[in-house]
Amino acid sequence: YGGMGLDFSYNIALAQELGSIRCGGIPMAIGVQAVMATPALTRFGSDELKKQFLVPTIAGDFVACLGISEAGAGSDVANIKTTAVRKGDEYIINGGKMWTTSGCQADWMCLLANTSEGPRHQNKSLICLPMNLPGIHVAKKIDKLGMRSSDTAQIFFEDVRVPSKNLIGEEGKGFTYQMLQFQEERLWGAATVLTPLETIIQETIDYTRQRKVFDQSVLHNQAVHFRLAELATEVELLRSLLYRTVALYVEGNDVTKFASMTKLKAGRLAREVTDSCLQFWGGMGFTSEVLVSRFYRDLRLVSLGGGTDETMLSIICKYMETLPSK
Secondary structure, three states, X not given: OOOOOOOHHHHHHHHHHHOOOOXXXXXXXXXXXXXXXXXXXXXXXXXXXXXXXXXXHHHOOOOEEEEOOEOOEOOXXXXXXXXXXXXXXXXXXXXXXXXXXXXXXXXXXXXXXXXXXXXXXXXXXXXXXXXXXXXXXXXEEOOOOXXXXXXXEEEEEEEEEEEHXXXXXXXXXXXXXXXXXXXXXXXXXXXXXXXHHHHHHHHHHHHHXXXXXXXXXXXXXXXXXXXXXXXXXXXXXXXXXXXXXXXXXXXXXXXXHXXXXXXXXXXHHHHHHHHXXXXXXXXXXXXOOOHHHHHXXXXXXXXXXXXXXXXXXXXXXXXXXXXXXX
């Protein structure tokens, strides 16, 4: 279908390199295309669907978005209310999606919707939804704290008709497919923060070395250079956890627990590094002229998007409870 057929470790290598871009919005938008909107289609979609949607997406001719979150269902994916009711050879879709990255420009959406009245983990399906169909309304481009180069949309569906052949995989398996995709999304997110955090630490070292306060450089203070050493150590620990998790995933293991740990650590460390380093920039750090202030805003999303810190903790606790007592 136009891809290179490489394993997931290459996605992580790409994600790390994209971290060299001096903003968070572009790596995130590419991530939506590569590891969020397309994995379920790649794994479970029909050959016809792949030719229609995956081929032009890989080629860069289509922009894809992921329609999961709703105003009342962010991390609680099972609580979504959007419906896709089967009538003949079509699904009729009603509802809406919130916080949809690339939603203002997308050519198609990987949509999660309720396709039956059954148990909420077994009544959902994923559907390839062309975004030019009648009844799809992009209500607004959301004004955000950070990631401002990436458009985020609120979208409503009113009696949108889509062919039933646009169903990805089996009906009722959408929640399961989405949970599988989340592992790749969370590892991608962690990989994209490594290079920015290294960059911020190094730029803070350079700035505090030349910035004089009370006749000596700010870096000369032991509290400053010890703190920067601690942060650099934490970044390397995150890298090791990420690499271990990816290696296990490539070997075919269930990495839900480790991916959740990696995502949790990445989000918290992104907050810790940017906040600590911004403090050492003083008043300059509170301006829009320096990179640390941009990443302070952009990387705050890592603790929220793709599952909050609290959601990651809940998943980790669930897996810990399955361990045999010693």
